[in-house]
Amino acid sequence: MVERELERAKNGDPEAFSGIVRSHQHRVYNLALRMLRDPDEAKDATQDIFIKLHSRLKNFRHSSRLSTWVYRVATNHLLDQLRRAKRERTRRINRPWKEVTHLRNDPRSEDPAVVVNQEEVRQIVGEAVDELPDLYRTVIVLHYQQGLSYREIAEILGVSPRTVGTRIHRAKARLRSRLDPVWRGGGIDGGK
């Protein structure tokens, strides 16, 4: 079914291509949003990624699954965009982690009775993920948000599954050091 749709899309059938867009755009947009941290940029990047996929569809050789190829093109595009933005020094990297700083300085956070609501937890963790280096953020998002296995991520990034594991491990170590003060302060129940 997917194969047939893909062949039709490769032959220029707009209906078939729209099927591919519809089945992948949600995931690609969310990946872009988490990587670029800006809804407008994520929207533009998603469009650019699909335009790129559209123009390269004829070159797709079935050596990997379609979804893997879509993720690979998307990831490369987003990492390139981040690299370019860094070069131009227009990105707001090293943005202060204001929510966590705020919680740490908040006298209430010393009080174990204070429970940070779920939305706040999401925001705090999201900010911590945003601050990870691009390569670490990529694997974290692909694994935890997109639900991909080490092997799938490895195929997308062109590295070994072991490298993926190492990157996830290092990323989590950074996250733990960032988040520890928050849940040690009583904000989040860390089961400790």
Place this chain on the structure above:
Amino acid sequence: MGGNKHCDRLRPHLEAFLHDELKAEIREQMAEHLDVCEECRKECEEMRFLDDVLFSALTMESSPSGLTEEILRRSNLIRENPPERDWVRRDLLPGMLGSGLVSVLTLLLGVILWSGFLELSGILDPLEDAIIPWFLQPVAGLWEVPPDVWESMGAKMVLDALGPWIQWVASLASIGGVGLAIICLMVTVPFWWRTVKATS
């Protein structure tokens, strides 16, 4: 405690264990180790907690309305009006032509400069006439370092001292000019590569 030896060996695999990425054998060992090692179990629980936090925090958001339609509209526009594809990127053209010209000139200059030395060594480069175009032949003599100049620089002495190796050295000498040209040609490779990438 399961002992430090086991901890050191198995702890690096905790992450993969949690994500069900371990091979059955190590997975079994890890499960057994966690039953007896409180420290690793605690570490595992902390990792699992962070996993839960990450899974619940990094949820998907709904994509903006009209995104699919916008993508399809743009891709249809491109299909209907495909952009003209240049075989050569215009912005790279001056660099490519410039470096190509430098390569050719260096090749000619190299051959001309070395030809006096080749004459001195008794091996006149048979390629010289073939490489230097007819319209440059009359002026080639102006640039050529003549054999007597080479001799005054001690080239003859060096050639005599080399004795049996003279043929070999002379053949290397003829490579000198060509070598320079090859280096210049290599300089042009990035330009061509960028062009190929940009147009494919």
